[in-house]
Amino acid sequence: MPAPKRPTVPSWRSPRRRTSVVLAVLLAVVGIPVLTALFGGYERTGGGEVAVVRNGGFFDNNRIRQVIDPGSGRTWIGLYSKVHKYPAQQRFYTITSQASKGDESGVDVVTVPSSDGVNMGIEGTLYFTLNLDHATLRSFDDKYGTRKFRGADGDMHYAWNGDTGWSAWLDQIIRPVIDNALRSQVNSFRCAELVSSCALVQNASATVPVKGAPAQSNNANINKVQTAINTSLAADLNSTLGGTFVTNIHFNLVRVELPARVQDAVDRAQAAFAQVSEAQAKVASARAEAAANKARQDGYNKCPTCARIEELKALPQGITVYAPGNPNGSLFGR
Incomplete structure (x- = not known):
C-alpha cells in the first residue's frame, strides 16, 4: 500500500519566501x-x-x-x-512708475509732500548686499528666517523661499524704511526747488514769490536729497532690522515727478506762456519794422534824391520810359 502524500505547502508560505x-x-x-x-x-x-x-x-x-x-x-x-x-550678491530694490520694472506689482511710486504741500512722486533704486558674516547670518535667520511675510500674490512666504519670499521680505521690512527716509528729506524742499516747472503753478499765497526767488538748481537739490538719504538710510535700516544685516547701502534717486493734475496744470501754463511769448515776439517784430520804416522815411526826407534813386531801383526790369506824375500811366515797357 503506497504511503500517503504530504499536503503541498503554497510557495508564498515557504520559509525562504517569507524571508524574502x-x-x-x-x-x-x-x-x-x-x-x-x-x-x-x-x-x-x-x-x-x-x-x-x-x-x-x-x-x-x-x-x-x-x-x-x-x-x-x-x-x-x-x-x-x-x-x-x-542671496549673497549685490541686490537692488526698484521703485518706479513703470509697472514691468518695479519690485512691487503695478505702478509703484513713493508719494511724499514737499514743504509747500505738493505731493511728489519719487522714483529710485536701493542697492545693498546681505552681510555674509556667519554670526550675523545666524542672527538674521533667527529674526527673519523663521517667520513668513505676505507677498504681492497675497500668500505668505519665508524670506529664503526664492525670489518671491525675498521680495516679500523687502516689501514688508525694507520698503517702509525707504518711504520714511524719502518723506523726511523731500519735506525739507519746496516743489519748485526739485521740479522747476512747479513754479508755473505756484499758489499766489506762497510765502516766497516766484519772480523774486533766486534761481534754484534742481539737480543740486536732488543730489542733496540723495546724499541725505544715503547718510541716514544705513542707520535707519540697522535700527529697524535690529542689526547690521545689510551692507554697501546706496540709494540712487532717479526722478521726481508731479501728480497728474499738477502736471496737467504745468503743461497748460507752459502752453499759455508759449502763446504769450509768440505774441510778444510778433509785437516786438512789428515795433522793429515800424522803427525801421520811420528811420528810412527820415532819411528820404533829408535826401530827396536818395528817395528817387531807391524808387528807380524798385522799378521792374525792362522799363524804358519812366514818367512820374503822369495820370495816364508812368511805366512804358518795350
Whole structure:
C-alpha cells in the first residue's frame, strides 16, 4: 500500500519566501528612507547664494547647525536638516512708475509732500548686499528666517523661499524704511526747488514769490536729497532690522515727478506762456519794422534824391520810359 502524500505547502508560505518578503518590506519601510536621508544629507551652494543650515532630525532640535559660504562643494549637513538659502550678491530694490520694472506689482511710486504741500512722486533704486558674516547670518535667520511675510500674490512666504519670499521680505521690512527716509528729506524742499516747472503753478499765497526767488538748481537739490538719504538710510535700516544685516547701502534717486493734475496744470501754463511769448515776439517784430520804416522815411526826407534813386531801383526790369506824375500811366515797357 503506497504511503500517503504530504499536503503541498503554497510557495508564498515557504520559509525562504517569507524571508524574502520580510526583507523587501524592511527595505521599503526602513532602507529607502535611510538611503534617501543619507543622500539628502549633503548640500552645496552656488556662487550667488549663502546657506544657513538648521537641525531637523526626528530627535534633534531646530537650532542653527552651520553656515555654508557661497560657491561651496558638497557639504555634510546631517540627516533631515533644513537649508535656508539667501542671496549673497549685490541686490537692488526698484521703485518706479513703470509697472514691468518695479519690485512691487503695478505702478509703484513713493508719494511724499514737499514743504509747500505738493505731493511728489519719487522714483529710485536701493542697492545693498546681505552681510555674509556667519554670526550675523545666524542672527538674521533667527529674526527673519523663521517667520513668513505676505507677498504681492497675497500668500505668505519665508524670506529664503526664492525670489518671491525675498521680495516679500523687502516689501514688508525694507520698503517702509525707504518711504520714511524719502518723506523726511523731500519735506525739507519746496516743489519748485526739485521740479522747476512747479513754479508755473505756484499758489499766489506762497510765502516766497516766484519772480523774486533766486534761481534754484534742481539737480543740486536732488543730489542733496540723495546724499541725505544715503547718510541716514544705513542707520535707519540697522535700527529697524535690529542689526547690521545689510551692507554697501546706496540709494540712487532717479526722478521726481508731479501728480497728474499738477502736471496737467504745468503743461497748460507752459502752453499759455508759449502763446504769450509768440505774441510778444510778433509785437516786438512789428515795433522793429515800424522803427525801421520811420528811420528810412527820415532819411528820404533829408535826401530827396536818395528817395528817387531807391524808387528807380524798385522799378521792374525792362522799363524804358519812366514818367512820374503822369495820370495816364508812368511805366512804358518795350
